[in-house]
Amino acid sequence: MVSTHVSTPAPLNVVREEPGVFLIVLFFFLAGFAIMAVGAKQFQTGRLIKNTPPERVRSMAVGRTELHGTARSAGVVFDQPFTPGKCLYYKYSVQEEREWKERNKDGETETKRQWKTVSSHSLAAPFYLDDGTGEVLVLGNGGASYHISGDNRLSETFRRGSKQVPGKYRRSVDTSVDVAEAMPEDVELESFNLSTRIEEKLPLVSVGGSGSRKRARTSGSPKQPTYRGTGRGRVRRRRIRQEVLPVDEEVYVYGAATIRDDAGGSNEDRLVIQGDDDTGRFIVSCRDESGLSRRFLLVGSGYVLFGLVVSTICVAFLAQWFVSA
Template identity: 25%
Template sequence: MATLILVFLGLVFCGVGGALLYFSRTTQAKAALIGAVATSGAGTVASRPGELVEIKGTLRCQSPLTSELSQSACAYYSAAMTREYEEQERDSDGGWRTVERSQTMASNSRGVPFWVEDATGSVWVRPDGAEVDAWPVLDRFDQSAAGPGINVSLGGVAINFGSGDGRTLGYRYRESILPLDQPVYVLGVVQSNGVVGPPQPGRKDQRFIISYRSEEALTQSFSSSAQWLTYGAIGAFALGAVLILIGLAVRLF
């Protein structure tokens, strides 16, 4: 039985390592793609349908949104509310221990078309389907949990405070936005109507990325994430191999 458990756990860790390695390569590919595409003037790309383009400029929006949590004017926002709580569970010795967990109560994201403006002109961007790297404007933990029966709404979802398992420690509110009249980076495909948007389905060599960061900062972020994912994959593979070898050794001896 011990052999089967150890070998099973080893295979699980090897599977985790494979998943981490996949995400590492995917993330590194994003960094490489950003570096490979030359920057174009915003006013020059609308007449190049089907082409993957990179534009940098100032975000302008005719009909901005107001974000739900921070009430910020923006072209895009992503908001989430998480309940953090603790509960009792049995440990391997049969005793009880307290563990902290979190539960996403509600989340919502919205975006509206905007245009990117630079010295050459401007081009419209429709953010639907984009991988958005938005600017964090809110990360607040509220320990003063409201009482049972009190409701709030996020993204049209009613949230009942005081519900759920365990003892509530508090609620964490997070929100990120694409702010107005600020620098923005866009990597996307020019659509038939001249708007920048997502690639055609199946085009794995193209991406649609919108970020509040500069090209250099975004590339560095992707490269750093890929490196840490690779380290995690190596660690998971190593631990998996050790567990499998120990399991086989237990069976032999």
């Protein structure tokens, strides 16, 4: 009798012998593509900002738009969490680095350290953009992505021996104001991209205790920061971080001009700025247009290149692995 035994291909033998290694390499290969996808979106955003011509409030048309002007109060402003002044958007966090000792599986004592967030929150209010030709309402609370310059950022770390955040940063925040007070009755806040719609349906997507800066919020009030946490071990360091869009700050907005319900008259009376459905973008920034575009392009290119390198290394590793088998 003639044997009809069919040998298993070498690559399959390798996978069967070392499935763990194969899965790890496959994971990094797919991760490389995911990184490239993120970079491609960043790069595309930079191109959109660069290629969209700026408009003036008085003459802007319905649809995608890009505006420059000064951010004015629409009736609701917030206290800056850690510094003096009022703002139209904030994001803050208070963190502690804790240290403790525990025994490992060999019975040896090891020192463990970990940063934990004590409190965090973010909130945005509608505001008027004034460009000298008129004012238009920007629904900055409608899921906008805020890009804040270094001048409006704060990051301070307090070393060992500091039992609490220094007094000059421990400010009393007015928690009585509500975003709803600045929402006009003739405006419907609309979701403009898939991720925003998912967040609205699945509230647990956001980190507990914080308001997502990209979620549309028709109401919401500021939260007083908590400066001390609880947990195992002792506190080695504390850190506070803050970013704000101050009132009367120069601002860049990329979004879409939409028509108010039953509105007429000038652009100031009949239009509001929300997210752009066509591109899924809604950007508010105190950076200038050229700097913001350049940042997106550079970051996007870097992500794409890094992801390509990761995936290429994985392919080369698999090819060499299969050949050597």
